[in-house]
Amino acid sequence: MEQFSQGNYHQLCDHLGNKDPYLNRILDEYGYPPLWTRPNTFETLVLTILEQQVSLASAYAAYRKLKELAGTIEPASHLKLTDEHLQSCYFSRQKIRYTRELAQAIVSKQINLEELADQPGEQVRLVLKKLNGIGDWTVDIYLIHALQRTDIFPVGDLALVNAVKMIRNQSTITKEELVKISEPWKPYRSIATMMLWHYYIKKKKIKLLN
Numbered sequence: 001m002e003q004f005s006q007g008n009y010h011q012l013c014d015h016l017g018n019k020d021p022y023l024n025r026i027l028d029e030y031g032y033p034p035l036w037t038r039p040n041t042f043e044t045l046v047l048t049i050l051e052q053q054v055s056l057a058s059a060y061a062a063y064r065k066l067k068e069l070a071g072t073i074e075p076a077s078h079l080k081l082t083d084e085h086l087q088s089c090y091f092s093r094q095k096i097r098y099t100r101e102l103a104q105a106i107v108s109k110q111i112n113l114e115e116l117a118d119q120p121g122e123q124v125r126l127v128l129k130k131l132n133g134i135g136d137w138t139v140d141i142y143l144i145h146a147l148q149r150t151d152i153f154p155v156g157d158l159a160l161v162n163a164v165k166m167i168r169n170q171s172t173i174t175k176e177e178l179v180k181i182s183e184p185w186k187p188y189r190s191i192a193t194m195m196l197w198h199y200y201i202k203k204k205k206i207k208l209l210n
Contacts, residue, residue: 001120003148004191009035012150012191019184022167023192026199033198038145040113042106043073046099048141049133050091056208058090065089075103098133105131121149144190153182153189160193163200 004012013032017024026033038044046066051059066089070077079100086096105111111131116124124147125139140154154160155178164181165173185192201208 001118002150002187004035004150004188005148006035009191012188013195016185016188016192016195020192023185023195025167026195030198030202033194036145036194036197037148040117040146042075042078042103042113044146045102045113045134045138045142046073046078048138048145049095049098049102051141052095052133052138056206062090062095066091075106078103079107094133098131101131101133117147121147121152144193149190151187151189153179153185153193155179157193159200160196163196163203166203167196167199 010032013023013027017027038047047059047063050062066073066086069085069089070081083093083096086099091099102111106113111127116127119127121143124143125136128134128139128142129136137154137156140152140157143149143152144154155175161173161178164178165171168181182189182192200206
């Protein structure tokens with residue numbers, strides 16, 4: 001299970017830039033992407049759930065409100081929060097249910113995040129997708145940011161899809177085309193993904209709130 005880290009990140013970006021002129025253009029125009037990592041915690045998974053199908057600004061607004069309310073975001077304390085508490089933090093009814101089910105799974109030891117860190121990606125996916133509200137996109141983001149796996153390609157990520165279309169000057173792209181484009185980036189598609197996110201953020205002048 002190869003991982004990227006501070007020690008090899010720029011080297012892997014350079015490797016991909018040397019293989020792909022589009023990725024090389026990103027490095028030329030905007031430099032290396034930030035090393036976007038998160039700790040392997042319940043809090044990280046809650047933030048990732050909050051990021052589902054909303055803007056980063058909306059997700060971080062909810063996350064900050066929860067931090068202000070709860071202080072620390074831990075499974076046991078999260079289960080003590082009422083619907084009203086979580087609604088005041090901009091949680092939808094669905095995301096209240098999803099984060100509670102995740103908290104319960106960790107408290108009951110159905111899921112052990114430390115153990116997941118040592119599991120192959122497909123096993124991690126199998127375990128997490130048993131929970132309501134956690135699908136492939138959420139697992140992909142967790143595998144990239146929290147477990148730092150090198151070859152994850154979240155084809156359902158809108159920013160990634162738009163970045164590929166923008167840099168290749170295509171108005172549309174199918175999932176099949178996207179997967180084909182990503183083939184030469186193996187086994188470092190996570191790094192290519194972060195390079196493309198970097199390009200999208202810079203092009204769109206998006207201000208990151210974390």
